[in-house]
Amino acid sequence: MLSNYEKLLIKKKLLYIVIATGIYSVTAQLVIIREFLSLFAGNEFIIAIIFFNWLVLGGIGTSFQQISTKFISPSLAILSFLSLFLCFTGLFTIIFLRIFHKTLFFYGFEPGFYKTFIFTFLLSAPYCLVLGFLLPFTLYIIKNISSKFSSIQVYMADNIGDALGGALFSFILVFFFTPVLSVFLSCIPLMYFSFILILKNKKTNIKIILCVIFVFVLILMGLGLKFENFTLNKKNCNLEFYKDTPYGRVEVHKYMNDYTFFANGVSLFNRENTKLAEEIVHYGLSQIQNHKDILFVSCVPNAFSEAIKYVPENIDYVEIDPEVSKAMFKFSFLKKFDSVSNIKDDARKYLNKTKKKYNAIIMCMENPDTFQANRYYTKQFFVLAKKHIKKNGVFVFSIKGFDNYPEKNLLKKISCLYATAKTCFKNIMILPSSETYFIMSDKPLNDDIPLLLSKKKINTLYIKNYFYGDITKQRIKNLLNMIDKNAMLNLDFEPNIIKYSFNHWFSKFNSSPFVFGLICFVIFILYIISLRKIETILFFTGFAAMSFEILIIFVFQILFGCIYLKTGIIVTVFLTGLFFGALFGEKWFGGKCFIKKINKTDFKKILLNLDILIVLLILIFAGMIFFFKENLHYSIFFLYSFVFAFFCGLQFSIALKTESSLLNIDSSNRVAGFFAADLMGAGLGLILFSLIFVPFLGIFKAVLCLCLIKIISLGLVQART
Numbered sequence: 246m247l248s249n250y251e252k253l254l255i256k257k258k259l260l261y262i263v264i265a266t267g268i269y270s271v272t273a274q275l276v277i278i279r280e281f282l283s284l285f286a287g288n289e290f291i292i293a294i295i296f297f298n299w300l301v302l303g304g305i306g307t308s309f310q311q312i313s314t315k316f317i318s319p320s321l322a323i324l325s326f327l328s329l330f331l332c333f334t335g336l337f338t339i340i341f342l343r344i345f346h347k348t349l350f351f352y353g354f355e356p357g358f359y360k361t362f363i364f365t366f367l368l369s370a371p372y373c374l375v376l377g378f379l380l381p382f383t384l385y386i387i388k389n390i391s392s393k394f395s396s397i398q399v400y401m402a403d404n405i406g407d408a409l410g411g412a413l414f415s416f417i418l419v420f421f422f423t424p425v426l427s428v429f430l431s432c433i434p435l436m437y438f439s440f441i442l443i444l445k446n447k448k449t450n451i452k453i454i455l456c457v458i459f460v461f462v463l464i465l466m467g468l469g470l471k472f473e474n475f476t477l478n479k480k481n482c483n484l485e486f487y488k489d490t491p492y493g494r495v496e497v498h499k500y501m502n503d504y505t506f507f508a509n510g511v512s513l514f515n516r517e518n519t520k521l522a523e524e525i526v527h528y529g530l531s532q533i534q535n536h537k538d539i540l541f542v543s544c545v546p547n548a549f550s551e552a553i554k555y556v557p558e559n560i561d562y563v564e565i566d567p568e569v570s571k572a573m574f575k576f577s578f579l580k581k582f583d584s585v586s587n588i589k590d591d592a593r594k595y596l597n598k599t600k601k602k603y604n605a606i607i608m609c610m611e612n613p614d615t616f617q618a619n620r621y622y623t624k625q626f627f628v629l630a631k632k633h634i635k636k637n638g639v640f641v642f643s644i645k646g647f648d649n650y651p652e653k654n655l656l657k658k659i660s661c662l663y664a665t666a667k668t669c670f671k672n673i674m675i676l677p678s679s680e681t682y683f684i685m686s687d688k689p690l691n692d693d694i695p696l697l698l699s700k701k702k703i704n705t706l707y708i709k710n711y712f713y714g715d716i717t718k719q720r721i722k723n724l725l726n727m728i729d730k731n732a733m734l735n736l737d738f739e740p741n742i743i744k745y746s747f748n749h750w751f752s753k754f755n756s757s758p759f760v761f762g763l764i765c766f767v768i769f770i771l772y773i774i775s776l777r778k779i780e781t782i783l784f785f786t787g788f789a790a791m792s793f794e795i796l797i798i799f800v801f802q803i804l805f806g807c808i809y810l811k812t813g814i815i816v817t818v819f820l821t822g823l824f825f826g827a828l829f830g831e832k833w834f835g836g837k838c839f840i841k842k843i844n845k846t847d848f849k850k851i852l853l854n855l856d857i858l859i860v861l862l863i864l865i866f867a868g869m870i871f872f873f874k875e876n877l878h879y880s881i882f883f884l885y886s887f888v889f890a891f892f893c894g895l896q897f898s899i900a901l902k903t904e905s906s907l908l909n910i911d912s913s914n915r916v917a918g919f920f921a922a923d924l925m926g927a928g929l930g931l932i933l934f935s936l937i938f939v940p941f942l943g944i945f946k947a948v949l950c951l952c953l954i955k956i957i958s959l960g961l962v963q964a965r966t
Contacts (some may be wrong), residue, residue, distance in 0.1 A: 251592055255321070255390060258442060260402045264330060265434035267406015270376050271820075272414045272431035273335040274299065277372075280339055281365060283494040283509050283916045290750060291361060293935045299368045299373050300791075300928035306377025307921040310385065313378075321442050322916045325388060327379060328439040332432040334372040339425055342368055362761070381917035397831045397901050402905045404824035404894070408817050415813025419491050470961070486576065492566040497576050503905040504576045506546075508569070514546050516578050520679070520707045522547040525607055527708055528682050529641035530555050532690055533695035535604050540633070542592040542621070543569075544610040546578040552607075553582055554639050554703050561603075563588045563595050591806035593626060602635045602715065608642035613658070613735075616939075620803050622662060625737045627669040627685075629675050638687040639671070643680040654749035658742050659724075660732035668734065676716050677724050692721060737803050738870070739943035758936075769929055773961075780922040781902045782852050785958035787926030789859055790893045792868075792934040794819055794886070799939060800870055801882050815886050822887040826894025853959060855896045860955050862889050867948040897923065905957030 281295050314911060317323065345368065364921040384399045390402050408433065418427040485504065496507040504516045514521060522545055532935075536555035541548060541562045552560060560582070564570040567589045573579045574587075588595060592608075613622040620626060622642075644656050644662070659681060666673050673690055684690055691697055695712050698705060733741045751757055776784055797815060807868035866885055869877060900919060938947035 256387055258438060259324075259387055260398065260451075262324070262435065262438045262442070263380065263383055263402040264409070265405040265438050266328065266331070266376070266379055267403045267408075268410040268413065269332065269335065269406075269428075269432045269435045271407045271410030271416065273338075273372070273428050275411075275414050275419075276428050277335070277338055277342070277369070279489070279494070280342050280424060284342065290747060290936060293932055294358070294362050294709050295365050295369070296855070297928050297932045298362070298369050300804040300924050300931060302370055302373035302930065303368070303377035304921045304924035306374040307917050307924060309374070310381040310422050311917045311921075312376050317382075321386065324379070324383060325439040325442045327375060327382070328435055328924065330802055331372065331375050331379065332436055334375060335428050335432060337434065338368060338372050339428065358756055358761070360750060360759065377921075381920055382835055397827055399916075400901070400920075401827045401831070404820055404827060408820035408824060411813060411817040411820055415817065419813075421487070424489055446589055478719050486572050488567050488572075489566045490568045493570055495566070495568045497572050504578070506572065506576075506578060509780070513577075513923055516546055518545075518558060519547050521545045522551045523705050523707045524676075524678055524680070524682060525552040525609060525641060525643060525707060526695055527698060527703065527716065528676060529605050529607055529639045529684050531694055531703070532684065532686060532688070533604055533637060534636075534838055535635070538601070538603045538635075540603040540606045542580060542606065543610050544573065545609050546573075548579065548607070549582055549585055550580050551705075553584070555701075557584060557604075560585045561588055561601075562586065563590055564590045565589070565591045593620060593629065593951075594806050594851070596629050596633055602633050602638075604635050604638045606630050606634060606638075606640045608640070608956060610642065612645050612746075613662075613742045614750075615804055616743065616799055617806075619735070619740045619743055620737065620806070622665070622742060623735050623737050623740070624665050624668055627666055631669050634686075637686065639684060639686040639688075641682065643682045645680050652749060652752060654728055654752055655746045657729070657732065657745045658749070660743050661735050661745065663728050664730065664732040665735045667730075675721070675724060675728075677720055678716055681724075682891075692718075702901055716742055736943075738800075738945060740940065741943075743907070743940040747936070765929075765932070769925070772925060776922060777918075779852070780918055781958065781961060782856065783897060783919050784897055784922040784926035785955060786859065786893055787923035788855070788930035788958075789863070789951065789955050790890065791927035791930035792938075793863060793889055795868075795931065795935050795939075796863075796944070796948065797882055797886055799935075800944065801879065804877065805879055809884075815882060818883050819886045819890045822890025823894035823897075825887075826896075827898040828894075829891070830895045830898025851899055852896060855899070856955065856959055859889070859892055859896075860952050862892065863948060863955075867945060871945060876963040 278292070278295050278299075282291060345364075349364070371509070373743045378920075380399065380403055384396055387399065388396075413431060414427065418430065422430065474948040483499045484496065485499045486495070493509040498505050498507065506513050506515070525545060526548055530539070530552065536557045537559065537562045539552055539555075539557050541552075541560065543564055544562055549560060549562075562570065562579075562585055563745065564587065570579075570587050570589070574581060592610075608621060611618045613619040627640070634640060644658065646652075659675070662683065663673060663675065666683060666685050671687045672685070672690050674684040674690040676684070676692065676694075694708055698708065733739075735742045773781065773784065794816070797819075801815060817896050862885075866889075897919070901916065934947060938950050942950065
């Protein structure tokens with residue numbers, strides 16, 4: 246029989262394990278998700294699939310704990326070994342991800358929606374199921390030691406760990422350590438506390454030996470820095486440069502005497518490719534007479550070598566990721582000239598703060614298939630770019646993908662861009678080559694590029710010999726005839742191109758999300774029907790919390806760009822808000838005097854009133870975006886994340902108090918049901934909001950749908966007994 250003091254010590258150690266698990270889980274989650282994105286040429290669709298799998302698998306693991314109490318005893322040894330197994334699976338998930346991806350797919354290959362879903366689901370399953378199981382299992386053990394222990398303390402400890410893990414990764418690990426080393430360092434606290442618990446049990450000599458072997462293997466894996474290069478090598482290629490940055494993964498591979506540049510798993514270009522440079526540079530610069538100042542938003546190989554033929558006085562090269570420009574110059578993708586200035590900044594942010602104007606702006610950004618990239622192809626950005634173009638200057642960009650008859654969703658993208666550009670520039674010329682080039686200006690434009698170049702005495706290799714055969718007058722005319730001149734505009738808060746990209750992504754693989762959507766709909770409807778009243782509230786609170794967090798990140802990204810550090814702060818602040826909300830609920834609503842004054846009905850009224858408050862907070866945030874937009878300071882996003890998460894955490898805390906104090910039910914099984922409902926709701930919110938509401942409805946209509954669902958859930962909750 247344990248004394249009260251011994252019980253207290255064990256409970257403290259168990260809470261330390263919960264905090265350590267939170268630190269490790271968030272860090273490992275972020276690292277593994279970045280791995281998926283780097284290998285699968287990730288976009289928002291890939292991100293949504295991965296997060297959806299994680300949340301649902303975590304909910305399944307949590308639900309499994311409810312069943313396991315019938316045949317698994319509340320053992321500290323089992324908890325310790327499951328925690329060590331979690332460390333093991335986290336590291337091996339990265340190993341297996343890289344190895345299996347190289348085995349099953351070739352590098353840069355997009356396997357499509359269903360293959361991606363199955364691959365990520367199966368590979369994430371061991372880690373996510375154990376992670377989902379651990380939190381309620383820890384509570385199960387604590388309740389077995391002391392039935393009076395407050396369940397909300399485990400929830401708060403988990404939130405502390407999650408917040409610390411988010412901060413650790415966002416501010417330290419992502420900047421200074423490789424992915425494998427980051428995962429290893431973050432699991433050290435969990436290994437330590439797990440090992441301490443095992444040592445407390447004198448009957449576990451064999452287990453101690455196994456534990457030592459486990460830890461030894463983990464240390465070897467974590468410190469084996471050569472592992473990174475080994476798993477990233479490609480067949481018949483040498484990895485010459487590799488860097489994980491806050492913005493993604495940068496790689497340079499050498500094959501024979503040529504170098505190929507990879508970004509996030511996608512082969513962008515090789516060093517000897519001059520065609521891209523000639524097209525993106527000369528199609529625009531040949532149109533103007535003055536070439537004094539040129540701005541490049543990102544770049545392609547040999548672009549400066551082509552631009553320098555016009556003898557500009559100044560070439561500004563804006564690149565948000567300094568490692569990209571470093572690799573471009575180091576491996577001679579770009580040559581250094583005295584007139585070139587390298588600016589490390591987000592292009593949109595740079596243009597907002599500079600007063601400088603240019604004769605030409607040449608944009609070499611990725612396709613507008615993600616929310617991050619889309620912000621460079623909206624009306625708001627075109628207006629901003631035009632403000633920085635001198636009289637009779639040009640703005641040039643291209644998008645990938647064109648055949649003699651383009652796929653319908655690609656044609657919709659081109660039409661959308663054309664209609665959007667037409668609101669800002671008087672003249673738009675579209676040249677269909679290997680990519681579709683947009684040349685925009687207020688001056689008349691001439692599509693006879695070789696003639697213009699010959700007049701300027703500019704010598705080229707590709708354009709001089711192949712332009713007339715590649716880009717014919719008939720081909721240009723055919724494309725213009727196919728374009729819908731009345732297409733919807735692409736706006737910051739109505740990213741219509743994302744919708745077409747979503748459809749185009751499915752059409753490439755002759756698949757449809759209908760089957761997946763139907764299966765998810767049936768499963769979630771059955772799951773919601775099975776929930777009790779308070780679990781239903783928490784399910785839809787999880788739904789709203791995840792949707793709102795995505796909303797804040799999307800809007801922040803649109804307004805301020807890919808500022809990874811500040812995005813990390815948003816996530817960390819959100820997790821901190823959950824903790825303080827739960828703490829407030831525990832301290833204020835958990836007092837005995839307060840509980841005696843109210844009954845079960847009063848508690849449930851408080852829960853419903855918090856639901857209404859959450860809806861109002863979402864509507865107020867949407868109003869702030871609508872009326873103030875660019876005038877909002879980024880600190881507002883941090884504050885609002887905290888406030889919103891505070892009330893979500895408060896609601897979860899009160900739900901637990903309703904069960905334990907008034908209904909006299911505080912079993913670990915019921916609490917596990919709460920955790921599972923919260924995770925399942927978050928999974929549904931993620932997939933609906935990021936893949937359907939925002940792309941197809943825009944930000945503001947998506948917010949209205951979110952509020953409508955939350956209001957409908959109030960009626961559903963009221964109908965429950």
